[in-house]
Amino acid sequence: MLDGLIIGFQTAMSMQNIMFVIFGCFVGTFIGMLPGLGPITAIALMIPITYGIDPSSGMILMAGVYYGAIFGGSTSSILINAPGVAGTVATSFDGYPMACKGQAGKALAIAAYASFSGGTIAAVFLLVAAPMLSKVSLSFQSPDYFALLLLGLTAVAAFSNKGSFLKSIMMTLFGLMLSTIGTDQASGVERFTFGQIDLLDGISFLLIAMSMFALSEALLSIISNNRDKKLGIASVTTEVGSLKLTRAEIKEMAPTVARSSVLGFFVGVLPGAGATIASFLAYGMERNLASAKEKLKFGKGSLRGLAAPETANNAACSGSFVPLLTLGIPGSGTTAVMLGALMSYGIEPGPRLFVDNPEVFWSVIVSMYIGNVVLLFINLPLIPYIAKALTLPKQLLTVLILFFSLIGVYLVSFNAFDIFMMAGFAVIAIGLRLLNFSMSPLILGFILGGMLEQNLRRSLTLSDGSISFLWDRPITLGILTVTALVLLMPIISTLRQALSSTSQEKEADI
Amino acid sequence: MKISKNVIGALIFFIFSVSYGYHAYQIPLYPGEEYDVFTSQTMPKLYAFLGIIVSILAIIMSVLNDSRTTNDTEKSADDFDKKSWLQVASLIALMVYYGATLEQFGFILSTISFLIFGFLILGERSKKRLFLASVPVVIVFWAIMTQLLGIYLSPGDLWG
Amino acid sequence: MNIKQLTLASMAIGLLSFVSTSVVANEKIDIKKIHFLIPGGPGGGWDGTARGTGEALMKSGKLENASYQNMSGGGGGKAIAYMIETAEKQKNTLMVSSTPIVVRSLSGVFPQSFRDLKPVAGTIADFGAFVVRKDSKYYDWRDVLADFKQNPRKVKFSGGSSRGSLDHLVAAMAIKAGRAKPRKLVYVAYDGGGKAMAALLSGETAILSTGVGEALTMAKSGDVRILAITSKERLKVLPDTPTLTEMGYNVVFANWRGFFAAPTMSDEKVAAYAKLLGDVQETPEWTEIQERNGWVNMYNPDSEFYAFLEKQEKDLGVLMRELGFLK
Numbered sequence: 003m004l005d006g007l008i009i010g011f012q013t014a015m016s017m018q019n020i021m022f023v024i025f026g027c028f029v030g031t032f033i034g035m036l037p038g039l040g041p042i043t044a045i046a047l048m049i050p051i052t053y054g055i056d057p058s059s060g061m062i063l064m065a066g067v068y069y070g071a072i073f074g075g076s077t078s079s080i081l082i083n084a085p086g087v088a089g090t091v092a093t094s095f096d097g098y099p100m101a102c103k104g105q106a107g108k109a110l111a112i113a114a115y116a117s118f119s120g121g122t123i124a125a126v127f128l129l130v131a132a133p134m135l136s137k138v139s140l141s142f143q144s145p146d147y148f149a150l151l152l153l154g155l156t157a158v159a160a161f162s163n164k165g166s167f168l169k170s171i172m173m174t175l176f177g178l179m180l181s182t183i184g185t186d187q188a189s190g191v192e193r194f195t196f197g198q199i200d201l202l203d204g205i206s207f208l209l210i211a212m213s214m215f216a217l218s219e220a221l222l223s224i225i226s227n228n229r230d231k232k233l234g235i236a237s238v239t240t241e242v243g244s245l246k247l248t249r250a251e252i253k254e255m256a257p258t259v260a261r262s263s264v265l266g267f268f269v270g271v272l273p274g275a276g277a278t279i280a281s282f283l284a285y286g287m288e289r290n291l292a293s294a295k296e297k298l299k300f301g302k303g304s305l306r307g308l309a310a311p312e313t314a315n316n317a318a319c320s321g322s323f324v325p326l327l328t329l330g331i332p333g334s335g336t337t338a339v340m341l342g343a344l345m346s347y348g349i350e351p352g353p354r355l356f357v358d359n360p361e362v363f364w365s366v367i368v369s370m371y372i373g374n375v376v377l378l379f380i381n382l383p384l385i386p387y388i389a390k391a392l393t394l395p396k397q398l399l400t401v402l403i404l405f406f407s408l409i410g411v412y413l414v415s416f417n418a419f420d421i422f423m424m425a426g427f428a429v430i431a432i433g434l435r436l437l438n439f440s441m442s443p444l445i446l447g448f449i450l451g452g453m454l455e456q457n458l459r460r461s462l463t464l465s466d467g468s469i470s471f472l473w474d475r476p477i478t479l480g481i482l483t484v485t486a487l488v489l490l491m492p493i494i495s496t497l498r499q500a501l502s503s504t505s506q507e508k509e510a511d512i
Numbered sequence: 513m514k515i516s517k518n519v520i521g522a523l524i525f526f527i528f529s530v531s532y533g534y535h536a537y538q539i540p541l542y543p544g545e546e547y548d549v550f551t552s553q554t555m556p557k558l559y560a561f562l563g564i565i566v567s568i569l570a571i572i573m574s575v576l577n578d579s580r581t582t583n584d585t586e587k588s589a590d591d592f593d594k595k596s597w598l599q600v601a602s603l604i605a606l607m608v609y610y611g612a613t614l615e616q617f618g619f620i621l622s623t624i625s626f627l628i629f630g631f632l633i634l635g636e637r638s639k640k641r642l643f644l645a646s647v648p649v650v651i652v653f654w655a656i657m658t659q660l661l662g663i664y665l666s667p668g669d670l671w672g
Numbered sequence: 673m674n675i676k677q678l679t680l681a682s683m684a685i686g687l688l689s690f691v692s693t694s695v696v697a698n699e700k701i702d703i704k705k706i707h708f709l710i711p712g713g714p715g716g717g718w719d720g721t722a723r724g725t726g727e728a729l730m731k732s733g734k735l736e737n738a739s740y741q742n743m744s745g746g747g748g749g750k751a752i753a754y755m756i757e758t759a760e761k762q763k764n765t766l767m768v769s770s771t772p773i774v775v776r777s778l779s780g781v782f783p784q785s786f787r788d789l790k791p792v793a794g795t796i797a798d799f800g801a802f803v804v805r806k807d808s809k810y811y812d813w814r815d816v817l818a819d820f821k822q823n824p825r826k827v828k829f830s831g832g833s834s835r836g837s838l839d840h841l842v843a844a845m846a847i848k849a850g851r852a853k854p855r856k857l858v859y860v861a862y863d864g865g866g867k868a869m870a871a872l873l874s875g876e877t878a879i880l881s882t883g884v885g886e887a888l889t890m891a892k893s894g895d896v897r898i899l900a901i902t903s904k905e906r907l908k909v910l911p912d913t914p915t916l917t918e919m920g921y922n923v924v925f926a927n928w929r930g931f932f933a934a935p936t937m938s939d940e941k942v943a944a945y946a947k948l949l950g951d952v953q954e955t956p957e958w959t960e961i962q963e964r965n966g967w968v969n970m971y972n973p974d975s976e977f978y979a980f981l982e983k984q985e986k987d988l989g990v991l992m993r994e995l996g997f998l999k
Contacts, residue, residue, distance in 0.1 A: 140870060143874055143875070144876060169518075171566050172521075172525045172567060172570065175563045176528075178555075179560075182555060186552040187834040187861045188552070188860075189541075189836075190542070190835035190840075191542060193552060194535060202747055202749075202781065224599055229593060273866065330890065331870045333867075338866060341866070352889050352893045397634035401626075404607065405623065405630075409623075409653075416744060416745075418614055419745070422611045425607040425611070437517050437524070456863065458550075460860055463550075463860055464876065467549050542997070
């Protein structure tokens, strides 16, 4: 491993490669920040540029873009509640409330540090155990993924922003229903498409996220701004606040970061799961582990609630390199594009990569360290400038947000119908929000719905229709047990409270 | 009796779940699937079923809650702000316009008009600002996309 | 005007019209530029094919101008409709496509078919492969067939695309050729070749139906075995892998990729483009790109391409009807 490190450092530390890392991070962050443009497009566009340079450098460049995009994605999640990347949806749960309270600077700083920590810790794991980890990549099967997704769904859906359990269940169900639109993969049959050719492939995540988060937020802010102006209240979101974190805050977040890195990394190692699920699971885990007092803060601007998903998604990104490099199996759209790029360089990722092209393998890992450091140094100073973007006059800002959201989706599909759909969904989202429904469980259900159903279906097909798949494998059983605990926990604690507080006033606990 | 938002919301979801469920039964099955336990219809039916139950529960709970508490203070300062809503509606119409014209007029023209109309709707009047905030943004964006990144942006069917 | 001037004038007009018609005639067959229409998003298979082909054409000097337009939606149907609707404007447009166009127009996913366009040429192909883990008990495809005939549920095929798509159809074809009932085939769909391969390696599934291109890396590293492929003759890259044909099964299937022109393009221009696409395959620039992407050349121009498509449509149609995808 040591020689690997040396080879890695030698390759990665060349002037050229460092330039590539920096360039990649910049480009990635920029693209990630624009709500809508995503890492897949960014990396796909980098590929032609990388033909002229050697493979290690090419990979390093793409890895830089990848991280940069994940990091940039959190910026739009926090500042305007517009998660452009599925992995940053959970970031908006607590990041956006923080920004609304005038703590945008702190939120962005936490995101930066958390991402850095997650990525670095994961890179350490990668370094130490990459070849062995390929076994972990292959240890999960469909029933296990199903259980994991179920855990993710319950861990987060059970909470809500507006204090109504039933409402978030309804929104989760709505998201699940939306995820069924399109062609059912397992049967090849069209569902809920009503003859619309544009719905054949289902609705893209980006479309839902942009229209129901960014568009509705921007449009609703017009109403609240006008009202605030009338009442003479200063608009809340222009305050950025200081970037500094107190020692106590760091101490509070440290265990969260540690736990989320581990969780995120291992989830990322699984080919069927990635940054998205990792961020949701980490969020859910931290919330469930928090004390009752802390729990209430989640969803309203909890530091831990922000740190957990941010750490986890970067850790998962590093983790997803494991199946890519050791097995040649891409776990997500982004890594699939990178795989294509690798193959076009003539490099075949897989069990042979480690042996045949060690310099590619190790230099990618080392460049992760460098990338993480670079990201931190790029992004922290940039925060005040980024936040300044919020100070643009509201009329301009709102319309620009509308534009970027629409064009972001259009640039992926080049289908004008999508723009119409977005307008429609924005109307729906506005209606829902006015009725006090929260969007977060919706998008959670939407993202996880498809995978949940496919994995459940496969499990049943493979077990020939028997439900025994639920307990056949220890992993499945283990995760399902945790899920059950998570669901029962609130009930158990309520019971406990009710039993122990005979003489005290009983408080309604939701 | 004042029907609260909660009841309305739950009711809408109830209706939606019912229609979703109805369409779920319409989902075609491939031959042989009729005998399977799990089909393309299974999850949709499940979701619809759960949706109906939860929304009914929600309606009941809200009605019970409402009869217990009297909160008129939901949003008293909320006298229907006609101007804001008009702006929102116009912006939504503007987005539809954008979708319709993007490929006809071409990216540059369509986007500039979208931005300018948008600014106008929200009250921006200064001609200088209108121009400066729209044209350079669009040109730069167009340049980055088509020249630097090689992404094709529709030049418009008018010029075709 | 006097006679002399009249003669000069008519000569001038004659000359002018001669020149202009020949200019116009040459303009009709101007194949110095291609506008590629890609029915999918950037980074996908069609996208890579179009851009790679364009790159080879440009680098070898056979083309002066290449532009690319992505238009995804409806599984490729949107681009087809676009080609037909705006045919007049698509004078230099070539739409890249592959076998799914045949499959999807058969199943009615979109109302048009390849007949509504002008097939120019098929250029590359990927053959189907059946893959098992290295520790699998199967060494011979015929054993798989035997087990399948005994109990189809024991031999589940997995694939990286949805039910009714290529991976499934290829497996069904092979089963049918082996005189077993393709309807009994249990196909487990995964979201992408990578995940399907991961499932194979993790032991979840026993046999994978995929493209040779995707299986190649794993096969070379020894983690998996390719039991059979659907080409007619053995492939250079897999000298030890038998084809279904040589085992006596009448199955040849190629997932081709090729180019189509708008229905209003003249036949001469179509033929000219077809020849261009064939010529470029002789160049070293093409070879470099071809090897880079793992493409296998399968050049099929013009009317040969058309005949090929018709045959494939017929064969697939029969199969899909049998499987119940078509009424």
